[in-house]
Amino acid sequence: MRSKEIVIRDVEKTFQTRGGAVQALSKVNLNIEPLSFVSVVGPSGCGKSTLMNLLAGLDTPTGGVIEIGGERVSGAQEGNAVVFQRDLLLEWRTVIANILLPFELHGVTWLDRKDRTTNRQLAEDLLRMVGLEGFGDKYPFELSGGMRQRVSICRALIQRPTLLMMDEPFGALDALTREQMMYDLLRLYDQYKCTVVFITHSIEEAVFLSDRVLVMSERPGSVVRDIKIQLERPRNLSTRMDARFLDCVKEIRGVFQSQGVLAEV
């Protein structure tokens, strides 16, 4: 399957809560080109996760439309895969069984012997790519936080997504692991070619990974700046020293400052 263009038009989301209505998103408009890597940054609570859930069909907008390849999103769609902030591995399944879960849920049972072995092969290849060779038969509790998140990325990639959505996937990791995961993710992106929507708090992370960074305002969130990142791929350590990298980071900081999100004492 080919990645398709995503069109988000006038999307709004208001939650009805006990304390009254909470508007999380107001008039979000954007187009995302197929195969691009797009990051969304914004202050906490501005509606980033809400936007991703809408895009993934896990929630419905209260206004506007979201279309993927010209079709209106309603419910989770084939070809979409989501990586959440928490790795959400099933503790009772081994690493391999966790990765193969999407297949199992869609009709590949233990009866399909042939598929089973080829699928297992697929899962093991993925594990090798994220540096977890030989961990297939371990249970999640035997892995570190970073390893667990790698497994959850494998679980998303094995679906061969055309659209991969990640909601602060590295948020719970330490700085060093986080950086390593960024390099790994870029490598996977090169191999797996799909549209990536990546949500993060970290400006550096967003600039380093993406073709485009969308900056959101405080709640109710909307896209206030759309920044193209003109750094060539493959990107590596030296990219982070590049003047253009630093300029982009500075520009986004500037947006936050002018919004009053980042204030100096």
Add this chain to the structure above:
Amino acid sequence: MIQRMNWRQGLSVSVTLIGMLAVWQLICVLFAVPAYLLPTPLDIGSRLISDGDVLLRHTGITLFEIVAGFGLSVLFGIPAAVIIVYSRYFSQAVFPLLIGLQCVPMISIAPLLITWLGFGMITQVVIAFLIAFFPIIVSAVVGLKSMEKEMNMLAMSLRASKLQIFLYFRLPRALPSIFGGFKVGITLSVVGAVVAEFVSSDRGLGYLQLVANAKLDITMQFCVIVMLAVIGLVLYNLVGLIERIALPWYRASRGGE
């Protein structure tokens, strides 16, 4: 490693037990405690052997009542928990009532049951069932309700059906809690069956205990207690063993308990 720890723990438990029995024996002998007040461990041991056939017959009956009662409570408790979790009416109207009912000591309805069901084994089975039913249903409901919102989002994003969400996410997530309920339930079933036998029976260990008591046969009473302890221990550990086999990920992830 875990194997070895178990082995060592088993050894220290048995040594302690033997030590305590030795002290008991010694006290009885040294202070010349009369056997009609407190028999020595050796007395009890030899009585266990000499009256083994009687004890075993009654043990079999009590064991049957316990297992049948417990089995029924699992058989009814788990589906009932599933219904409660999936039905608004049952979770909001029936479940609170069940919790309230749990506060009624099940033993207190034994005389009623005798009126309704007679003196047969069925009364004992029903009491063992009722007493185990509540902890099993409550812990199953708690377990089945403990699936996190995020997990549900993951299931949705993987396009899992309702049945799949139950089988792949909710049920496995609930198993540790369900087994916790089983462990409480099986212990209570033992209590239920024996007390029910006290109240109404002409068979079983509870009955044997009463008869021995009437005859001032203290040694026999101790033999009954030993058999009950064995039943309780074996059944409890059997549930624990099944849990360990069924949930290899659970105990280990909690440091082996």
